[in-house]
């Protein structure tokens with residue numbers, strides 16, 4: 326009792342609150358530093374994330390730093406440990422992102438463990454579901470205190486630091502959630518909104534300094550994409566010429582293949598070019614491109630989404646769009662553009678026919694305009710650089726359906742650490758949870774009762790209602806009947822306590838979890854709710870028993 330009172334007094338002391346805030350500010354600044362470090366190799370680590378690590382002594386001094394330099398090189402954590410040497414013991418390591426462990430190689434975690442690091446602060450968990458949480462569990466199992474921002478520690482400054490971590494790996498997070506690479510639309514325009522003169526001439530709108538920034542953007546991207554118009558008009562090279570970083574693949578989207586025979590992009594001696602076109606377009610020209618070493622990929626439907634889904638499957642993480650207004654509009658309209666970066670030069674070119682950066686979007690009122698999120702303004706030489714997101718960076722892959730929602734449905738589930746049990750086909754390990762499992766249920770029907778051969782049979786006729794709350798209620802009653810009728814199913818359901826249940830239907834986005842967690846997973850939610858109800862009942866009856874004793 327005395328202890329509790331004492332700890333209450335301590336916590337409410339303004340001195341301690343100030344100390345906690347200072348502590349948060351220190352954590353936040355080191356996490357930001359780790360995020361900044363991780364960005365130093367942006368583009369080189371793809372398809373891996375950008376990792377940075379800062380090791381700080383108990384007195385708050387930086388003892389060592391490291392960042393993942395490129396794909397397959399030494400982990401950031403191992404580099405930081407090497408740099409910090411004997412100062413690691415009892416230190417705190419700051420990681421912008423939980424380390425991944427793609428090949429069962431725990432180098433990052435074991436470096437921290439062996440060095441005797443006492444505490445680890447993690448900006449964000451790994452966004453990929455199969456890696457998420459593994460390294461955190463591993464570190465905790467070795468007695469390291471692990472604090473994850475937004476979970477164990479929360480405050481405004483930590484939330485801002487966490488946001489830096491999300492931004493630094495936005496391409497991976499977007500890619501993981503949306504099944505297309507992260508796409509950035511970049512353009513340079515005059516103050517009167519033109520990307521070229523009426524003649525088409527565009528060299529140059531933005532300053533040399535701004536164009537160097539474009540080279541850097543290219544160096545961070547896996548590919549740069551343009552349309553046929555840009556090839557015909559500008560004959561671009563699309564290379565990164567700022568002296569570092571890697572050179573992205575060039576992609577041309579052209580429906581008709583009405584393209585010139587001589588073009589800089591057909592010189593693939595240093596960088597490859599891929600032409601995406603409509604199936605069957607100009608076969609002889611396709612042969613010509615192939616003879617130059619240009620890869621041609623045919624699409625049944627050539628549009629930005631199909632093309633992006635294709636490059637997602639090929640493992641591309643981030644794509645820079647440097648196209649003209651027609652393709653830019655089509656890409657925006659199809660929802661594949663995540664971020665926009667615009668260089669605005671203090672020049673006026675005029676011309677009613679001079680092109681603008683985004684073509685027809687079909688909008689007629691200003692209220693329909695797309696508002697950018699997290700907008701940044703920066704002066705680059707004489708130009709102004711305005712950038713922002715068209716789609717917010719998703720807050721990590723949800724533990725299906727979402728961490729908060731899952732916790733609300735079943736408080737026994739730890740939304741951050743829970744394992745996930747997937748079920749779908751009736752012959753799966755937990756296939757009896759499926760609606761289609763052959764467990765007949767007897768339910769009221771009119772003034773009478775009737776038996777249906779499965780939950781799905783009962784659900785389909787005659788209650789199927791377009792209203793979600795009715796559908797959910799019908800399903801819940803049917804599930805309750807099923808699990809109450811068959812005690813072994815109830816036992817099985819209770820045995821999953823603490824885990825998130827997900828119906829792994831790739832196509833039913835209402836009842837199922839979807840292919841990558843995009844579904845609402847209502848079947849899983851209802852089963853968790855039912856489980857929670859049963860768990861509540863059993864704890865109440867256990868209480869009654871102990872009272873009776």
Ligand SMILES: Nc1c(N[C@@H]2O[C@H](COP(=O)(O)O)[C@@H](O)[C@H]2O)[nH]c(=O)[nH]c1=O
Pocket residue numbers: 512513527528529530531532535536539551555559560561562563564647648668
């Ligand atoms: N005119 C213009 C840009 N134009 C973009 O750059 C491409 C040319 O790239 P490269 O051949 O590699 O130098 C061109 O096709 C178009 O996509 N970009 C800018 O940052 N500022 C400018 O003023």
